Amino acid sequence: MNTGKTAAGILLLTLLAVAVQVGASVSGRDYYLTQLTMAAYTAAVVMGLSLLVGYTGQISLGHAGFVAIGAYTSAFLSTAPLAHASGTALGKSLLRFHVLASRPELYGDGTVVSLAPGLAFLAGLLLAGLVAVGIGYPALRLHGHYLAMATLGFGLIVYRLVLGTAFLGAADGISSVPPLPILPGVACTGEPGQRIANYYIAAGFTLMVLLFLLNLTDSRTGRALRAIHGSERAAAATGIDTAAYKLKVFVLSAILAAAAGGLLTFYRGSIGPSDAGAMKSVRYVAMVAAGGMASVWGALVVGFVLTFLSLRGCFGSFDDAVFGVVLIVIMSFTPEGPFGPLRTLVVRFRARRRPALANGESEKEIPRVVA
Amino acid sequence: MSLLEVQGIARAFGGVQALQEVSFAVETGQIHAVIGPNGAGKTTLFNIISGLLRPHAGRITFLGRDITALPPHRISRAGIARTFQTLALFENMTVLENVMVGRHLRSHSGAVAAALRLPRQLHEEKRIREAALGYLSSVGLFSKAEAPVSALSFGQRRLVELARALATEPRLLLLDEPASGLNPRETDDLAQLIRRVRDDSVTVLLVEHDMSMVMDISDEILVLHYGRPIASGSPAEIRADPEVIAIYLGGEFTGAAC
Numbered sequence: 001m002n003t004g005k006t007a008a009g010i011l012l013l014t015l016l017a018v019a020v021q022v023g024a025s026v027s028g029r030d031y032y033l034t035q036l037t038m039a040a041y042t043a044a045v046v047m048g049l050s051l052l053v054g055y056t057g058q059i060s061l062g063h064a065g066f067v068a069i070g071a072y073t074s075a076f077l078s079t080a081p082l083a084h085a086s087g088t089a090l091g092k093s094l095l096r097f098h099v100l101a102s103r104p105e106l107y108g109d110g111t112v113v114s115l116a117p118g119l120a121f122l123a124g125l126l127l128a129g130l131v132a133v134g135i136g137y138p139a140l141r142l143h144g145h146y147l148a149m150a151t152l153g154f155g156l157i158v159y160r161l162v163l164g165t166a167f168l169g170a171a172d173g174i175s176s177v178p179p180l181p182i183l184p185g186v187a188c189t190g191e192p193g194q195r196i197a198n199y200y201i202a203a204g205f206t207l208m209v210l211l212f213l214l215n216l217t218d219s220r221t222g223r224a225l226r227a228i229h230g231s232e233r234a235a236a237a238t239g240i241d242t243a244a245y246k247l248k249v250f251v252l253s254a255i256l257a258a259a260a261g262g263l264l265t266f267y268r269g270s271i272g273p274s275d276a277g278a279m280k281s282v283r284y285v286a287m288v289a290a291g292g293m294a295s296v297w298g299a300l301v302v303g304f305v306l307t308f309l310s311l312r313g314c315f316g317s318f319d320d321a322v323f324g325v326v327l328i329v330i331m332s333f334t335p336e337g338p339f340g341p342l343r344t345l346v347v348r349f350r351a352r353r354r355p356a357l358a359n360g361e362s363e364k365e366i367p368r369v370v371a
Numbered sequence: 372m373s374l375l376e377v378q379g380i381a382r383a384f385g386g387v388q389a390l391q392e393v394s395f396a397v398e399t400g401q402i403h404a405v406i407g408p409n410g411a412g413k414t415t416l417f418n419i420i421s422g423l424l425r426p427h428a429g430r431i432t433f434l435g436r437d438i439t440a441l442p443p444h445r446i447s448r449a450g451i452a453r454t455f456q457t458l459a460l461f462e463n464m465t466v467l468e469n470v471m472v473g474r475h476l477r478s479h480s481g482a483v484a485a486a487l488r489l490p491r492q493l494h495e496e497k498r499i500r501e502a503a504l505g506y507l508s509s510v511g512l513f514s515k516a517e518a519p520v521s522a523l524s525f526g527q528r529r530l531v532e533l534a535r536a537l538a539t540e541p542r543l544l545l546l547d548e549p550a551s552g553l554n555p556r557e558t559d560d561l562a563q564l565i566r567r568v569r570d571d572s573v574t575v576l577l578v579e580h581d582m583s584m585v586m587d588i589s590d591e592i593l594v595l596h597y598g599r600p601i602a603s604g605s606p607a608e609i610r611a612d613p614e615v616i617a618i619y620l621g622g623e624f625t626g627a628a629c
């Protein structure tokens with residue numbers, strides 16, 4: 001159990017996040033916060049995918065599809081006008097209980113009534129979870145790369161669907177997505193006045209995902225997932241319901257992707273088909289690989305840094321190519337990530353130097369089970 | 372009632388009839404060996420008992436319950452553990468973690484308890500760890516607990532698999548060639564350990580090519596040849612069986628050599 005280490009890591013990261021914000025604001029570079037915020041949401045997608053790909057050994061080549069489901073559901077339901085709702089008694093009480101929300105018309109001086117942004121967001125998570133069950137249930141009962149193929153097809157279908165559907169804005173996507181209220185006076189939105197608050201919303205969300213995944217991987221469940229990756233038949237013969245665990249992890253990572261996609265959409269105020277593209281899915285996998293596969297921390301750092309650099313335009317017109325090259329280089333030379341060989345060395349060195357146990361148990365105090 | 376009853380099992384791979392009309396029973400508290408030349412179908416039999424393969428015919432009952440169609444994790448929960456002839460360790464984990472996975476069935480905490488680090492989950496995690504260390508101690512690998520499995524010798528890796536299987540607290544333990552790759556001294560230690568496991572009220576079903584070990588520790592032996600049972604009985608009876616002797620002298624069945 002690494003409870004102490006985890007707490008220390010989270011605390012340090014929190015301090016770092018605050019320092020970055022203060023630094024950016026003091027030096028008058030607040031605009032950095034916009035890209036940092038978007039990079040944080042993307043890092044959450046990458047962390048969730050690392051649980052699936054890195055820990056459990058199941059590959060998804062369609063995670064941009066889940067991001068898109070979260071994003072488009074949030075955008076569509078929170079903007080689609082429910083024209084007659086405001087007139088009826090039912091509509092009025094739904095407005096009062098914040099199931100519906102009204103906002104001023106963009107052009108003109110009436111009001112538009114739509115589903116409340118919070119519910120639109122939750123609907124996105126639900127839909128992503130249901131779709132993940134639909135794809136994962138058949139694909140994960142089998143051994144092998146069925147999930148990779150099924151998710152590849154799924155990602156392409158989502159892309160084509162959003163591109164070809166008029167009410168999802170086709171090639172233009174959906175814009176003027178309203179803010180998602182979080183606390184009184186604080187909302188997930190791109191309004192310049194809320195930039196710092198939104199940086200902290202994204203940081204808080206990503207830190208929570210980090211803490212959740214760190215605790216999960218360092219537990220009975222986490223061991224079961226790694227066991228499935230290590231040897232599926234041995235895991236099954238040791239009492240692990242491999243199909244159920246694989247499905248749950250797939251659904252969890254899909255919901256995390258949809259959550260990040262939804263928040264990103266409220267933050268940017270818009271969503272377009274490019275976020276659903278197959279290349280985006282490849283990017284997520286590339287970042288998981290570069291983070292060291294089975295490493296939540298690696299996924300966070302690489303997901304965050306590479307996305308930030310990409311958003312800053314550091315890769316110029318080679319943007320997509322950079323991620324492709326990262327994937328090829330990692331897979332060919334160090335499949336355990338750039339720090340894989342180093343980590344192996346450290347583990348071996350420790351095993352030799354310090355045969356004593358991390359928790360300091362000695363053989364005498366542990367009773368033999370078989371006499 | 373026998374602990375395990377195998378009735379009329381058959382299984383083919385394409386044209387190869389790997390098992391045909393295999394029936395036998397394993398009595399509680401015994402060490403029951405299955406021997407036979409390479410390709411006789413021993414591993415296939417283990418795969419079927421442990422649920423990793425479906426038989427094409429036949430029935431398996433364990434503790435009076437039909438387990439033929441159960442998935443492997445349910446069979447494991449019913450009380451059958453196994454080791455693999457071609458090792459199947461979790462290479463991505465330490466020795467201790469491998470054995471901790473063996474405690475999966477004997478613990479309950481789910482994802483939410485883990486994520487929130489509930490006290491009950493922390494407590495259970497500590498118990499899993501201590502129990503796993505106890506099993507490592509039993510196979511003499513306590514000092515290797517924090518080592519990655521990849522750093523172990525072949526013989527030690529076999530012992531990690533054994534500890535992992537024991538950690539599930541099985542009623543029946545299937546061992547697929549546990550002595551292969553071990554030197555004579557390690558083999559002796561292993562024979563002692565298997566006896567102690569049996570004395571600890573774990574019934575053992577053993578596939579092994581090391582004939583002196585099999586003759587030494589088994590209560591009952593089943594001989595398979597081309598997927599069919601050709602003899603069964605006590606070690607003395609098997610040694611005296613003309614058909615078994617014929618296979619031996621025919622040179623197909625070369626004892627410890629494979």
Ligand SMILES: Nc1ncnc2c1ncn2[C@@H]1O[C@H](COP(=O)(O)OP(=O)(O)OP(=O)(O)O)[C@@H](O)[C@H]1O
Nearest residue numbers: 384387389407408409410411412413414415416456
């Ligand atoms: N998955 C499989 N696909 C095809 N053929 C298989 C498969 N598993 C086993 N066989 C075949 O079934 C027969 C029995 O194999 P099995 O592994 O059960 O023998 P065994 O008695 O364990 O042999 P050994 O002593 O070499 O371990 C062999 O002819 C083998 O080639």
Ligand SMILES: [Mg+2]
Nearest residue numbers: 413414415456
């Ligand atoms: Mg075999």
